Amino acid sequence: MIHIQGLKKTLNQKRVLDGVHLKIEEGETLVIMGPSGTGKSVLLKHIVGLMDPDEGDVLVDGISVANAGRKEIQQVRERVSYVFQNSALFDSLTIRGNIMLGLPEDRCAQRDDVCEGLVRESLTHVNLEPEVLTLRPAELSGGMQKRVAIARAIVGRQKYILYDEPTTGLDPVNAAVITDLIDHVSHDIEGTTVIVTHDVEAAFTLGDRIVLLSNGRIRAEGTPEQLRHTEDAAVRRFLSPSSFVEVA
Amino acid sequence: MTSVSETAAEPQRGGPLPALGRRALAGVQHAGRAGRLWWAATASLVEPRRYWRESVAQAKRIGVDGLGLVLLMGALSGSVMAQQTSYQLNPGLPMSLVAGGVVAGMLTELGPVLTAIVLAGRVGAGIGAELGTMKVTDQIDALLTLGRDPVVELVVPRVVAGTIIIVPLVILANGIGIFSGWLTAIAILPMTTAEYVQGARSYYHSAALIFSLVKALAFGFTISFIASYVGLRAEGGAAGVGRTATRAVVAIIVAIMVLDVVLAPVYKAVS
Numbered sequence: 001m002i003h004i005q006g007l008k009k010t011l012n013q014k015r016v017l018d019g020v021h022l023k024i025e026e027g028e029t030l031v032i033m034g035p036s037g038t039g040k041s042v043l044l045k046h047i048v049g050l051m052d053p054d055e056g057d058v059l060v061d062g063i064s065v066a067n068a069g070r071k072e073i074q075q076v077r078e079r080v081s082y083v084f085q086n087s088a089l090f091d092s093l094t095i096r097g098n099i100m101l102g103l104p105e106d107r108c109a110q111r112d113d114v115c116e117g118l119v120r121e122s123l124t125h126v127n128l129e130p131e132v133l134t135l136r137p138a139e140l141s142g143g144m145q146k147r148v149a150i151a152r153a154i155v156g157r158q159k160y161i162l163y164d165e166p167t168t169g170l171d172p173v174n175a176a177v178i179t180d181l182i183d184h185v186s187h188d189i190e191g192t193t194v195i196v197t198h199d200v201e202a203a204f205t206l207g208d209r210i211v212l213l214s215n216g217r218i219r220a221e222g223t224p225e226q227l228r229h230t231e232d233a234a235v236r237r238f239l240s241p242s243s244f245v246e247v248a
Numbered sequence: 249m250t251s252v253s254e255t256a257a258e259p260q261r262g263g264p265l266p267a268l269g270r271r272a273l274a275g276v277q278h279a280g281r282a283g284r285l286w287w288a289a290t291a292s293l294v295e296p297r298r299y300w301r302e303s304v305a306q307a308k309r310i311g312v313d314g315l316g317l318v319l320l321m322g323a324l325s326g327s328v329m330a331q332q333t334s335y336q337l338n339p340g341l342p343m344s345l346v347a348g349g350v351v352a353g354m355l356t357e358l359g360p361v362l363t364a365i366v367l368a369g370r371v372g373a374g375i376g377a378e379l380g381t382m383k384v385t386d387q388i389d390a391l392l393t394l395g396r397d398p399v400v401e402l403v404v405p406r407v408v409a410g411t412i413i414i415v416p417l418v419i420l421a422n423g424i425g426i427f428s429g430w431l432t433a434i435a436i437l438p439m440t441t442a443e444y445v446q447g448a449r450s451y452y453h454s455a456a457l458i459f460s461l462v463k464a465l466a467f468g469f470t471i472s473f474i475a476s477y478v479g480l481r482a483e484g485g486a487a488g489v490g491r492t493a494t495r496a497v498v499a500i501i502v503a504i505m506v507l508d509v510v511l512a513p514v515y516k517a518v519s
Binding site: 045048049050074077078080081082084085086088089090101102104105152 | 387390393
């Protein structure tokens with residue numbers, strides 16, 4: 001379980017997170033939504049220890065991320081994988097090299113054939129052909145790069161997968177394909193999935209539970225069904241697909 | 249816990265005194281961060297299997313990138329040294345002093361310093377821009393989340409390669425400079441090969457060569473380390489990467505010149 005406890009963070013004199021409390025249960029798909037600049041990605045980065053909180057903590061299976069030393073943070077990162085908004089693939093490596101980075105460092109040095117099998121299996125999960133393995137990221141489309149990033153995130157079989165704006169920058173067709181893919185991957189690997197997005201349609205398709213962040217705090221929380229019937233006018237306004245206005 | 253992705257802007261208020269204070273504070277913070285990076289890189293050196301392959305690749309790249317320009321600058325500076333030294337000689341002084349001037353100038357100053365400045369422009373800017381791009385496109389954060397250490401994967405190979413590969417480049421620059429000095433001497437100065445060789449021999453002593461190579465090592469480390477440090481601090485998209493590359497080159501050149509000034513009395517004391 002991931003337990004976020006009173007997380008506070010200020011960046012550039014702006015309070016981005018203002019005491020966020022959240023529990024992410026094992027096996028669930030949680031979608032974190034909210035207008036731009038409300039701290040969704042910042043929250044995600046705290047889970048994997050890319051940022052230090054000003055106050056509060058994140059516990060990943062009981063490991064305190066805020067107080068983690070080198071060894072503890074390594075343990076957290078062995079459990080959590082992260083799909084970045086812009087894929088963050090390494091230009092100098094082939095697709096095979098990029099996906100292999102998702103496996104523990106010494107694993108491939110010992111059993112090359114096993115690693116190759118895992119790489120190909122992860123590629124199958126994201127509907128890519130083995131022919132792409134020898135290509136470089138620049139030779140792939142944005143949608144394919146996103147799939148490779150997902151393959152890299154699932155190849156190590158981590159327990160938790162965090163997606164940061166997985167459909168941003170993609171055309172509607174590719175966005176739908178990626179949403180579908182995340183749905184399948186979540187079911188296939190039976191892990192815990194946390195998705196940050198402001199794509200309302202994707203959120204309602206994927207989420208077992210949806211959290212709406214506003215001004216650094218949780219404004220609303222519930223199942224898609226509960227949020228659909230919320231009485232909160234500001235939440236209703238945000239969830240209507242055509243409006244992405246700041247929640248009052 | 250390492251926090252590569254965090255940025256925090258300082259408030260910009262007040263007159264010159266607070267501005268000076270902010271600059272001083274920023275300087276101290278940079279020194280602290282650079283010290284931490286240096287320590288992390290040094291601590292990683294004990295595991296060469298994790299970086300030697302990439303170090304060899306980087307050394308090839310740096311060597312190939314810099315070689316042509318280093319040779320050209322070496323040749324031109326040797327020729328200039330020969331001509332300028334001859335113009336300064338009073339009538340009656342032996343022309344063999346020209347060779348002494350070329351050898352002294354190339355070994356102790358021009359060879360290492362010009363090579364370092366060439367590498368600052370080509371390699372320093374390249375490393376700064378490359379790591380800067382990786383930083384602003386989340387590749388550094390991606391490495392961290394994948395359980396990899398960016399210091400071991402990116403910084404150490406570049407610093408090791410940059411520190412080592414500059415040595416043969418400086419040797420080549422020294423050699424070609426002394427050679428072009430000879431060519432200039434026999435082609436346009438009233439001087440024979442025998443005079444040049446005699447002058448070069450009478451000046452040459454191994455301390456000068458060792459000093460040249462020590463300087464090369466110090467400059468090579470400075471170039472690759474500062475470029476890596478500045479690259480890892482990049483922020484602000486494509487424009488930020490451009491600024492990072494410029495910042496890296498400026499910082500490296502200033503550092504090289506300061507180091508040059510500091511090392512000069514060391515040479516005098518040792519030799």
